[in-house]
Amino acid sequence: MVEDKLNKARERVIKAISQNLNLYGISPSIGRLWGLLYFQNEPMTLDDMKLELGMSKTSMSTSVRSLTDLNMVNKVWKKGVRKDLYEVEEDWHQNFIDFFSTKWRNGVSMNIAAIEKSLHELKELLDIQDLDNEILGEINSDIEKLNKALDYYDWLNRLIDSLESHEIFEFIPKKDR
The missing domain is CATH 1.10.10.10 (Winged helix-like DNA-binding domain superfamily/Winged helix DNA-binding domain)
Known part of the structure; x- marks a missing residue:
C-alpha cells in the first residue's frame, strides 16, 4: 500500500x-x-x-x-x-542552464550566420545603379529589421552568458529549502 x-x-x-x-x-x-x-x-x-x-x-x-x-x-x-x-x-537550476544554453547558443549561431549573410547580400544590392525606389525602400527596410534581429541575438547571448556565469542568480536568487 x-x-x-x-x-x-x-x-x-x-x-x-x-x-x-x-x-x-x-x-x-x-x-x-x-x-x-x-x-x-x-x-x-x-x-x-x-x-x-x-x-x-x-x-x-x-x-x-x-x-x-x-x-x-x-x-x-x-x-x-x-x-x-x-x-x-x-541541480535543477544547472540542468536548466545547461539545457537551454546549449539549445539557445545553437539557435543564435545559426540565425546570426543567416542574418549576416543576408545583410551582406542586401548591402551589395545597394551598390546597384538605378534601383527602383520601391525596391530600395524594401532593401533598407529589410536591413533595418535584420539589424534589430542582431540586437535581439546580442541580448540573448548576454542572457545565456549570465546563466552560464550564474550572474542571473544575483537578479533572481535561488530559494534555499
Whole structure:
C-alpha cells in the first residue's frame, strides 16, 4: 500500500517531466529515463535502466548519451563495478542552464550566420545603379529589421552568458529549502 502510493507519486512527476521535456524536443522515453534516474539513490547501469524501462540496450545507450550531452546525467565510477554507472544531475537550476544554453547558443549561431549573410547580400544590392525606389525602400527596410534581429541575438547571448556565469542568480536568487 505505502509502496504503491510512493510509486504513484513518483510516476506522476516522471510523467510530467517527460511531457515537459518533450515540449523542448526531448523524446518522452528520454524524459522517462531522466525521471527514473532522478528518483534513484544509487547510480544505475544501462542493464538496470533497461530492466526498469523495458527499452532495448541500444535505445537506452542512445538516451543516456543524449542526457550526458545535455549535462543532465553524469557517468560515475564506483569501486568494484566494471560496468558504466550513471546518475542524474540533481541541480535543477544547472540542468536548466545547461539545457537551454546549449539549445539557445545553437539557435543564435545559426540565425546570426543567416542574418549576416543576408545583410551582406542586401548591402551589395545597394551598390546597384538605378534601383527602383520601391525596391530600395524594401532593401533598407529589410536591413533595418535584420539589424534589430542582431540586437535581439546580442541580448540573448548576454542572457545565456549570465546563466552560464550564474550572474542571473544575483537578479533572481535561488530559494534555499
